[in-house]
Amino acid sequence: MVPRCLPPPKHPVYKSHLFFSLTLHSLSHKITSSTLLHCSTTATEHQVKMSDLENSIATIIEVFHKYSEKEGDKHKLKKSELRDLINSELSSFLGHIKDQATVDSLMESLDADGDSECDFQEFMTFITMVTICCHEFCEHHEDE
Numbered sequence: 001m002v003p004r005c006l007p008p009p010k011h012p013v014y015k016s017h018l019f020f021s022l023t024l025h026s027l028s029h030k031i032t033s034s035t036l037l038h039c040s041t042t043a044t045e046h047q048v049k050m051s052d053l054e055n056s057i058a059t060i061i062e063v064f065h066k067y068s069e070k071e072g073d074k075h076k077l078k079k080s081e082l083r084d085l086i087n088s089e090l091s092s093f094l095g096h097i098k099d100q101a102t103v104d105s106l107m108e109s110l111d112a113d114g115d116s117e118c119d120f121q122e123f124m125t126f127i128t129m130v131t132i133c134c135h136e137f138c139e140h141h142e143d144e
Contacts, residue, residue: 072117
């Protein structure tokens with residue numbers, strides 16, 4: 001069972017992944033060396049104040065690598081690493097994943113290139129969908 005926030009595997013939202021890739025490619029030339037510095041060190045070490053959104057982006061990158069570096073390719077999540085990440089970092093939103101069938105189904109939904117691993121772009125598709133679901137939930141329950 002895929003977590004209830006995610007659309008089914010062939011949902012059109014996954015096609016937007018190509019749009020994000022193209023947009024990212026066009027913006028990548030704007031990333032400066034100071035941006036890369038933020039990714040590799042903490043802002044306090046260099047007396048640079050990052051915004052909340054910049055800190056959130058840096059945290060997402062750090063969390064991905066915290067789990068992807070555990071085994072195999074350090075730039076991709078294996079199923080076990082994805083399960084550990086969700087259980088440790090997203091359990092308040094998605095609950096704990098205990099059965100292998102759920103992990104298999106989730107990986108199949110995210111694995112756009114069919115390599116049985118979750119690279120960073122595929123992971124960001126997942127994070128984006130979880131964020132959208134949380135936003136929609138808040139919108140529907142703000143009047144209660």
